[in-house]
Amino acid sequence: MADPIRIMIAAGGTGGHVFPAIAIADAIREEQPGAAILFVGTRDRMEWKAVPQAGYEIAAIWISGFHRRLTLKNLLFPLKLLVSMWQSRHLVRSFRPDAMISCGGFASGPAGWVAARYGIPLFLQEQNSYPGVTNRKLASSAQLIFTAFEDAAKWFPEQKVRHEGNPVRKSLVSDVRDPEVRSEAFNHFGFDPGRPVLLVMGGSGGAKSINEAMFRHLETLHDSLGFQIIWQCGKHYLADVKERRNSSGNTPADYPDLRLYDFMDDVSKAWAAADLVVSRAGATTCAELMATGKAGILVPSPWVAGDHQTHNARALSDRGAAVLIKDEDLDEQLADTLSELIGDSSRRNEIEKKAAAMARPDAAASIARQILDHITKASARKKKPGNHNQTRTTTA
Structure with missing residues (x-):
């Protein structure tokens, strides 16, 4: 043998x-x-x-x-x-x-x-x-x-x-488009299938600028725009995020449709539930965005070697497969951009199609x-x- x-x-x-x-x-x-x-x-x-x-x-x-x-x-x-x-x-x-x-x-x-x-x-x-x-x-x-x-x-x-x-991961490619898997994902998070889901990720270590923008616009996103939110804030930021939420007079009960995580070992359920994604532009996230055919807002980190996340984000945004927001512009543009995308289904569908077309x-x-x-x-x-x-x- x-x-x-x-x-x-x-x-x-x-x-x-x-x-x-x-x-x-x-x-x-x-x-x-x-x-x-x-x-x-x-x-x-x-x-x-x-x-x-x-x-x-x-x-x-x-x-x-x-x-x-x-x-x-x-x-x-x-x-x-x-x-x-x-x-x-x-x-x-x-x-x-x-x-x-x-x-x-x-x-x-x-x-x-x-x-x-x-x-x-x-x-x-x-x-x-x-x-x-x-x-x-x-x-x-x-x-x-x-x-x-x-x-x-x-x-x-x-x-x-x-x-x-x-x-x-093969499961991510094969499962997230399955209606039964999407239904299971909604049940997992305790979400209403009739309302939009926003997935927010800052990479494996979290992203301070994304977390800050989420704090500033959380009430608008959760209450005014009606998003159900999955927020992966990073293990280094979780304690601070919880403390700032509580010190502002808010408790988990004030945001019943917010699910807060430091890191998700298996993010497949989050991808399956998501309608819109806000994330850094790391290579894995970009690949998963394309593989799942989701509409995404990419916020490249300005602190990485060779500014490679900006190169990644532009590879998608130049082809209409994602929206690029610079890190320094995120606080100003986040809520308006999400409002535009969730309110314009034809534009969102076009981004999804172009993202899926780039997938391998x-x-x-x-x-x-x-x-x-x-x-x-x-x-x-x-x-x-x-x-x-x-x-x-x-x-x-």
Whole structure:
């Protein structure tokens, strides 16, 4: 019996890197149920919780991001980089992967670089319209580079790029348009199916400007416009949001149609219930917006590297698939924009159609098949008569 295929996946830091990586792993397991899959990440970021919850093993390396301004943490970066390279070397030698998939984030740099040096086929999955520095650095060593946005192709070697879209969880793609699933979602939140639902998200860490705008306009949105609201404010902001609500003289009873969360591990029910979405423009959120065909207002974070969220948002808004509001304009424009969209069903439907038209619901499956096909062909080449290099490379 042939040995099971062994895949190492490096991803971490934010949900934008982690969730596409998990979607690819799920797709590989569907194609090859016996595949051995090992994630590489960091202990202090969300992958350490999200990956085991998805049913996969994860190993840690000691790495963090390099701050673009002078900080004391940067003094440790060279040491962390050296240690993470040694740890990655140990993981590659012990796990002996047939392929390494880099989905960006802190861990992808050392793990991807070491795998390539050991002759392990390297594949990149880039979620953003403007690629992150890690994947740009690894591009020359990659076999194939899977992009989510067509705009990202210009940053990579043309012959390696495959525009596949951003992988999203299969359940999200298949379920949210099901009327029964939508009905179950309304029951889950205790909402009235006859009234509109607004989903508000600030990314995995929350967004202060979105939270501030929601505070300013909450009474208008909840009472005047009649929205039922699912508000994911971020774990760092939840206590403050509750305290400010209560100190203003309001209690949960004053907003009976508000559901407040720090973070939702499974956001599929929220997507199923939503009629309108307000969110940051992270890669995963944009992909889910397209996959679910929802009308969204995207508010790019001005604090991310390379301003990549603005690039993501423009990739949709320029095609009429979303509305873009700048972070500094949100407080002024939020309520009016939502009022216009909920009152103009034809415009909202047009945005939904254009968002759905940009979706690549089979992205994860297509990426998985191409990686597995590459492994199969590489294995066949090794087994040709006269080729004695039939074992996995484990020495530099």
